[in-house]
Amino acid sequence: MTSTQTSGARRAPAATGGPSRSPRPAGGRGEPARRDPADVAQLAEHPVSYRRIGGLFAPHVRRLFVVVSLIVSSSAIGLATPFLTREIIDHALPNQDVALLLRCVGLLIAVAAATAVIGVLQTWLATGVGQRIMHDLRTRLFAHLQRQDLGFFTRTRAGEVTSRLTNDIAGVQGVVTSSATSAAANVTTVVGSLVAMLALSWRLTLISLVVVPPAIWVSRKVAHMRREVTARRQTALADLHGQIDESLSISGITLAKTLGSGPALADRFTTTSRGMYALEVAAQLAGRWRMATMSIIFAAIPALLYLAAGLPATSAGMTIGTLVAFTALQGGLFRPLMGLLDVGVQLTASTALFSRLFEHLDLPVLIDDPTDPVPFADVRGEVAFDDVTFRYPGAETDAVSGVTLRVPAGGHLALVGATGSGKTTLSSLVPRLHDVTSGAVRIDGVDVRDVALADLAAAVGVVSQESYLLHASVADNLRAARPDATDAEIEAAARAARLHDVVMALPEGYDTLVGARGHRFSGGERQRVAIARTLLRDPRVLVLDEATSALDNTTERAVQEALDVVARGRTTITIAHRLTTVRDADVIAVLDGGEVLEQGTHTELLAAGGAYARLWRDAGAVEQSVDSTLAA
Template sequence: MTPAERAQARTVSLRRVGALFIGHRRQLALVVAIIVVSSVLGMATPFLLREIIDVALPQSDLRLLSWLVLGMIVVAAITSVLGVVQTWISTTVGQRVMHRLRIDVFRHLQRQSVGFFTRTRTGEVQSRITNDIGGMQAVVTSTATSIAANLTTVVATVVAMVALTWQLTLISLVVLPPAIYLTRRVARMRQQITTERQRELAELNVIIEEGLSINGIQLSKTMGAGAAQVERFTASSTRLIDLELRSELAGRWRMAAMSVIFAVIPATIYLAAGLPFAAVGMSIGTLVAFTALQGNLFRPLMSLLDVSVTMTSSLALFARIFEYLDLPVEIADPVHPVRLSEVRGHLRFEDVTFAYDGSTAAALAGVNLDVPPGTSLALVGETGSGKSTIAALIARLHDPTSGRVTIDGVPLSDLSLADLSDIVGVVSQETYLLHATIRENLRYAKPDATDEEIVAAARAAQIHPLIASLPDGYDTMVGSRGHRFSGGEKQRIAIARTLLRDPRILVLDEATSALDTETERAVQQAFDELSRGRTTVTIAHRLSTVRDADQIVVIDHGRILESGTHDSLLSEGGRYATLAS
């Protein structure tokens, strides 16, 4: 079952939706109080109107007429002001609920493992945070208050109508059962359509992400796929039009029929008023006041039915959001994290086996490594042998399937993720730079870094001279994904960013793969200097960059074939010697 299908099948508890508003009880209580006062005041108008028609006008009592008219104006003014205050409070509460929901979803997704983002399309994640939560705006900002306002109005109106004439009230309420039945059917239709619409919006986001990112544009232009991308986008947008139309028109004919019935009711009331059993003791003013109340009854009644439809269809959005909030955290902080008073950087792999989700073959099998503090380990082997998997386990991007990885004898799972990120620094072969300035990209690793520290890290990564030569220096925008710079320049900026954290353990996953020979030599010299006293794990295809490592381990299909120094491995004439030849 896909995530979209799971979200559609999920049953959302209204109690859980209501729990989103727990922190705003006082504001909501005030809103309810305002609604009750407004509804009660609103009921005074028909009675004032009855007095005008039955008493003030027939008796030509100008003084009474003036007071009654003034009363109607005052009631209208007070209810209008209360309506503005109610809207302000309810909208504020709703926006804060949405703000909290966005933050909760974003924070929870930040805690998800790399595996989750490998399985999930980026556009899908963005759609949940933007489209789905945005689609809930009407529900969380106005639905609760709309229900309270309309329900209060309906109850107060029915009470007033009964006070005027209970006979006509029964005629007015006969339409309720079919209205409720039709509303429930429309609500179910819209809920299904809403799920399909949000799924298509997510697909549209994916197409935009894949087609309009810098990498996507480059691929499209070099492969001549521009027309196909436009066609794909057009097809998705066309399906979205159909779903939007279906959503808006779902049940419209049924609701239109109800509107016609509601419009016929006043005429029926006038007819019933002429009948002997209903007309006894009824004045013209009472009839006009009752008709006005009847109109006031059907408007909030229709609003309540519409809210029911909106709320039911919105449950599909809540289901998609709650599905993400309920995702288990695969790589979580320990309940009682261990703090290392002094980090020496002793790294060990103890019989580590690891398999990726959905894979039957182990990426690593029974790996044992011992990297003493301040020493260097080089991992070599063919592509897909498991070298980068070892680097990912050191940074705890994944947890071993069995065995354990330790630093200074403490399993990584016992360290807080924040402490681990301070201890382990990673420079990977896939460089990612933010669409920001060079300075902001470097400070991403250490927000409180001084300009002197930034320059020192850049110098160590052999990138400072280039940055200093730019017109805007460290305030130069790197562009989307760093495409302002070459591959080697981006990688040196990434190296400087990691060095700014001054990690005790440094993991270099093909960190010099994009550098030319001359630049690689300069960066390697910087690494040699910075590696002193620091535990370093280097992954490289170019054996020239690892020949001086304290120990070299050859990996093949997730297993260690041989280990030793450069000279000892050459003398053995094994796989390393073959790779070096």
């Protein structure tokens, strides 16, 4: 089975995110395994039944049976080697029996060849089973996490999700291909070796049973010391890697250069690197001590057996061939016996590994496809908020309360108000990024909760202030919206979004990599990529969430022109701080504290002299102040 370790941190609950954990074998060669407290805590918090784990292996039970049969066969065939060796030493060589010698030598070669072939076949089958289980778990978990609501990703660190999908699932393969097969091989080897040793000499077997336990105890003691030193080194190494990741990423470099903190970061890195010196030396010495101890043990045990074979009281006429064969058998007993002593620890670690995976697989899907989705084709785009209330999980107050709004197909609804007034939350209910607590959001009279998520995503497009780009080519970023889009369709969308000329100025045009998070592009250019993606999808309802608020005036005008092209003939819901961008909207709704204070056209709201009129006057004063500052 497999074990996992966390460097320098206690594991946090999945809801809040925990440190990334990398699975590793429970104990190495000669290494004792100890129950990881994090594994014990994981199982206490999220118990997992062996029946459920067994269910993962059930479809592959025949292959697993073949694997176990091959392991048993390989171990059994391998036990013939010491007996053939005894036959050669005791009979073939002393008696110059060439025929017997040839038979024994041929059988020795055949045994080696058979065990080698069986080993290759066993690895192929076991790896295949492990990969199939890993593939099934990985795809199931990825698909399940894709269905989680935004709240899950707000609560959970990205590193935790990545760790589950990579490290923990990779450990599943280790359970099948390495740990489980190793445990089966260890059992077979130990049992078979003891039987063969008894058949060769029961006296030497008794001596071995007395000598081996203290030898194992000494080896484990030294290995525990090495584990402690290695754990400290791994913690320091994790700190070193963390500094590298933070300081040498594109964002870290930008921050260091703008803050002038490069020298301080270099000094900090130097201190951490210097601390690795003593730990590396100690780790190497601990490893050398472990190897030295193992060497002494491996030399001492055969020496004691030779002594026993040479003393009249214990030899009982033992032949040289028997002694050589017995020593070979006993020499191969040490490591599998130590492996069996760690089975309990390995079982805990492996069960915890599955527990972490099942913990995420068992997360409820709060926003899911309806059981019987309503057909949703030929969407006109009429949007209605019917007495909508929404409260974030765990919050004490409503983010949106009793909102009723209508926007006709092809119309334009503008949501304005101060930061935190509920504009973005209200708009997020249309594409079902959240579900209403009460009331309903309807498109063409159909509650969005009754529509298949894929159909809703095709009908509603969102362009937000922060446009996320993949670390891929421009074309691939655009095709993320529509994988089957042709080059001509991509170019047409880019032209409409005022992006084509920008792309053609790049070294490789549409095949140019945009860089990590789109750093090759400016904010306005990233926005235009997002607009082009939206155009490719051709949604009937468009949500513009402060899509230009972070841009300068020149860039804003260019992006606004592109947005105007996108909005033509579509129902548009715009969230804006700059009121000049929404003055021509069909309906302007002013929100405060999640409630609609007033709604109407720009002219109507100015004439009413209410909240919108005050916002308009304040916005004008700010713009005049900015203009005066720039002129000065």
